[in-house]
Amino acid sequence: MAIRQGLLALLSQGPRYGYQLRAEFEASTGATWPLNIGQVYTTLSRLERDGLVSPGEQDEQGRVVYSITEAGLAEMGRWFSTPVAQSDRPRDELVIKLALAVTATTDVRPIIQAQRTATMRTLQAFVQARRASVENPAQRLVLDSMIFQAEAEQRWLDHCEAVLTASPRPRRPAATATENPDTEHPNAEVPDVEVPDAGSPRG
Template sequence: MTIKHSLLAILAQSPCYGNQLRTEFERRTAHSWPVNVGQIYNTLERLERDGYVSRGAVNEHGHVMWHLTDAGRAESESWFHTPTPRTHARDDLAAKISLAISLPGVDAEALIATELFAAQQRHAESARVHDAEDNSLARLVHLAAVQRANADVQWLLAAQVAATTGASQPSAVDMHRPRRGRPKKAVA
């Protein structure tokens, strides 16, 4: 979820000022994603530059009210109707474990054990918070954390098996100089 689209979605309900948007964002995400007001204003300025929002009048308390433009409303609606991409393009934990298993001299088994313990702790803590939460919105957000922590535990158990059974062997850095430029075209 992006701050940009979240702000557009909130502004689709009513014009707001910056700190009001921050408060609404945190409330609607069950305070699971804290954001500072400076980030809100930076995002609003980019949204204004891109034609998605406009500055309105200053209210009686001196706050600039931000309004959604037609382009902003269309962007917000499009975001809600487009599936959220869930790529594996950047998974810090997977990259760290893959490097540990493939590099000589790194105790991958100890690293995996440490990460597994931490994931199990996150899972247990997330489950406790989820069970104690009264607000249904907060319960839903915390359920996502429980499921992600559980997925991490399951994946780390599989990585532990791969590391202990030698499914992947450490290898030295390839000392051949990489070719620069574009690969040669195949001759037909």
């Protein structure tokens, strides 16, 4: 999710200044996506440049309140109506790590066990946070998603362990005659050779 669309969604509820937007963004996402105030104001400047928000007058504390424009509402509507493509999501580093570990014939079991422990701790933290978010349905939905993902990751790790335990570890294939013509292939058949009798005269 782009930060700009998130800020537009919050501004659709009424004018806000930067610190309000940061606090509400983090509260809505269950603090799973922390923002610094610099990101917020940089994004607001770009939204203003693109005509999606308009700044108001500074208040007595020097804060500028921003409002969403009609173009901003249309942009937000397009974002809400467009499904998120799988290709738009970040690559899963854990999947890549395990795949490369198998390719490198590394013992994957310690990697799986370490990840399983870390994922369980994360899952427990999400469950505790969810219990504290019963009054915030937006935050609860985000935490529910994180819980489901952690549970799915645990099941996938169990699946990986079962598959790798049942499958023989890959071995490097033996060199063929074309790869090293001076080396006899270990699986080549030995031709039958007639051995003369020791007592027979040689021709």
